[in-house]
Amino acid sequence: MDFRQLRTFSCVAELGSLSKAADKLRIAQPALSRQIKLLEHELRTELFTRSGRGMVLTEAGRVLLARTAGIVRQIDQIRDDIQSAAGAPSGRVVLGLVPTVSCVLSGRLARRTVETYPGISLCIVESYSGHLIEWLHRGEMDLAIIYGPSADLHLNIQSLGRDPIVAVGPRGSGLARKKQVGMDWLLRQKLVLPSHSHGLRALIERAAAKRKLNLDLQLEADSFRVLTSLVEAGLGYTLLPPSSVRSEIRERRLETATISGQAPMRELLIASPIDHPDSTATSVITGLLRSETAACRDERLWDIKLA
Structure with missing residues (x-):
């Protein structure tokens, strides 16, 4: 394996297309295809599944990408740093x-x-x-x-700093009028949160466990925009930094209230x-x-x- 082959492989894997990789690397498509085939011949396995829709990594391709992506990035950065030193x-x-x-x-x-x-x-x-x-x-x-x-x-x-967290609810929820709510009250409401793998969910679950409360959690969203849209639709409350929903508050699509006592910060x-x-x-x-x-x-x- 040489660096040129690994860089070509990494680029094709990222873009999912030989033609797009050829445009990005400014190398003729047949030359790129030949480099990939030489790498596959050396490794004695196919790295991509080829179809009319593009190039999809095989299991062996995914293993190679996981092991070499960082190496390719570091070598590219060495070149960039040397060029940056002169300008x-x-x-x-x-x-x-x-x-x-x-x-x-x-x-x-x-x-x-x-x-x-x-x-x-x-x-x-x-x-x-x-x-x-x-x-x-x-x-x-x-x-x-x-x-x-x-x-x-x-x-x-x-x-970098610490970000305050507030209660977020739909228009008409009364949060804007209340201005402040207790964490105990909030944790007893229907909530919309990310799934278990994310930090906000862990923060809320720790707060609930401390109070020996079971969360009323029917909906999860691992997309920030989906999460706020579910709250906007009246399907529950969530907890977010106020800066992240500033436009929705200004347009009166969502309401917020601070959390009394020792308010959570991230x-x-x-x-x-x-x-x-x-x-x-x-x-x-x-x-x-x-x-x-x-x-x-x-x-x-x-x-x-x-x-």
């Missing part, structure tokens, strides 16, 4: 954001990157913390903002893989994340308490 920062950065942060930061961060660092190619991936942590460990992602706690994550961690972390150093481009994006987060706080778009 402006350049290279590709894959950034993961939890949905409640993405809806506040994505547009601002993308604009700052394009305006200030045109040599950096930024790929923003939105998902819940559980998925982002897995992609960081596999080396498929350079950087992510996830929710804590940081114990046992086996990642490089920097604290720690936000900047995480990166532990087994390779940040590239120049990744460090630049980390700095932009911090400055844009501070700007959102100063503009009162985000109630985050910075670290």
